[in-house]
Every structure is written in structure tokens, then in C-alpha cells.
Amino acid sequence: MKNYTTSSGSGTTRAFEFGRTHVVRPRGNHQATIIWLHGLGDKGSSWSQLLETLPLSNIKWICPTAPTRPVAMFGGYPCTAWFDVGDLSGDGPDDLEGLDASAAHVANLLSTEPANIKLGIGGFSMGAATALYSATCHILGKYGNGNLYPVNLSAVIGLSGWLPCSSLLLCNSFSTIAVIFRTLRNQMEGSIQAVRRAASLPILLCHGLGDDVVAYTHGEISAQALNSVGFRNLTFRTYNGLGHYTIPEETDEVCNWMTTRLGLQG
Numbered sequence: 310m311k312n313y314t315t316s317s318g319s320g321t322t323r324a325f326e327f328g329r330t331h332v333v334r335p336r337g338n339h340q341a342t343i344i345w346l347h348g349l350g351d352k353g354s355s356w357s358q359l360l361e362t363l364p365l366s367n368i369k370w371i372c373p374t375a376p377t378r379p380v381a382m383f384g385g386y387p388c389t390a391w392f393d394v395g396d397l398s399g400d401g402p403d404d405l406e407g408l409d410a411s412a413a414h415v416a417n418l419l420s421t422e423p424a425n426i427k428l429g430i431g432g433f434s435m436g437a438a439t440a441l442y443s444a445t446c447h448i449l450g451k452y453g454n455g456n457l458y459p460v461n462l463s464a465v466i467g468l469s470g471w472l473p474c475s476s477l478l479l480c481n482s483f484s485t486i487a488v489i490f491r492t493l494r495n496q497m498e499g500s501i502q503a504v505r506r507a508a509s510l511p512i513l514l515c516h517g518l519g520d521d522v523v524a525y526t527h528g529e530i531s532a533q534a535l536n537s538v539g540f541r542n543l544t545f546r547t548y549n550g551l552g553h554y555t556i557p558e559e560t561d562e563v564c565n566w567m568t569t570r571l572g573l574q575g
Contacts, residue, residue, distance in 0.1 A: 328374030344438025346436025429464035437470020
């Protein structure tokens, strides 16, 4: 288990203890390493069992387990969560300390990979939200707390997720895009490197129209917001009737997309 300690602006300190990490080693020539992040209340082993069945023999999958912490959405009941989250329709602030700690844990796992290996982050639901937060850290070159982000990402995948941003979750209207656009644009302003990273980073987002946990509109607005601020290499896929789970059609899409975007061979 790995511990992370963060300090907030008020001087308080929070410690995060991450659970067990499960690794699916490549069956063929190792060309890419992908961190896959589970959803709220789940664990890494659930996804490692699925990922090892995919026809992607050149990928090493690393499936960490989030810390067990009180979650506001469940009235403070503890469960595995990459960050604290309230009602998705509420007006609560983002748990930036939790997001930073999880993004740092993921980056630390990737930082030990060989230099010639392509690196990526994917996830489901809250795991997808954490992956997208890591994408913004990558293009800005720093975490929300200002510390440098240490790895170079080649791919980001989000299934049934959202871009962590309180204003995004307040409504199901595309007027929200303007708010997110201004926030991210202001952070990227003056950084040519951030603009270039955003334009070149491949992102795949998938969402079901029947999702009753993370509403489809949250995924759709997230994709629109990211595209608006310069994430030009973004693909958004919609699945009719799909709820808050994955199906073979979706995993096939992920496999095909990763093979193409990462240039996997053999």
C-alpha cells in the first residue's frame, strides 16, 4: 500500500492510503502501459480480470485500488473512492486534494516504466473522472496544488465518466461549457506548450444514453468543454440503451482505438 499526504491552504493535512495494485502483464512485446482506474466503491481486481481477456497483447495494465474514505454522496459512509464527491446535482466544491493525491499516485506508478514505453490512463465512472483530471494536469504540466506533473501521456480513456468540475455538474445545459471553457482557457493562457499538448493528446470518451448514475449529458458536456479549449484529438462515442456498465461493443471500440492511437504492432 502507498500513502500520500497533502496539505490544504488552511494548513490541514490529509493522508491517503491506497489499496492493492493488480498488474496484467503483456503477453507479447511490451509497447504500452495503461493505468486503469475503477469506479466508486470498486477495486482494481474487478477490472484486471476483464482487461486480461482483451486482445491487446502488447499492453501492460496496472489496476490500482483507491483509498477507502468517507464519501459525502453516501452520507459519509466509507468506501473506495479516488476523491470525495457529493450529489452530482449539488453545488459542492471539487475535492482537489483527493484528485491531486490520486493523480500523483497514478503518475508515480507510471514513472517507473521504461522510457521507450507509451503511457496512458483510463477508467470507468469516477476512474474516468480521475483520468480526465490527470489529462489536464499533463497538459498544464502541474497538479492543482502547483507541483510539477512528472509523466508524458500518450492516451486517455474515459468510460461513463465526467470532467471533474463543480459547475459542470450543476446543470444539463451546454451553457455550462462556457464556464469550463473560461476556467481551462485561463489556466492554459500564455503556455504554448499546454496548447500543443492539449491538441495532440488522444482522448476517447464513451457514454451510454441509458446511464442513470452519471447522466449522459455530463459525459457529452465534458467532451464539448475539452474540445472547446483545444483538445482536438478527442473522440466521443455514444451507445444507445447502455446504462452504467460496459458492453463488448464498447470494449471493442477501446481496443481498436488504442491499437490505432498507440501504434501497437504484433
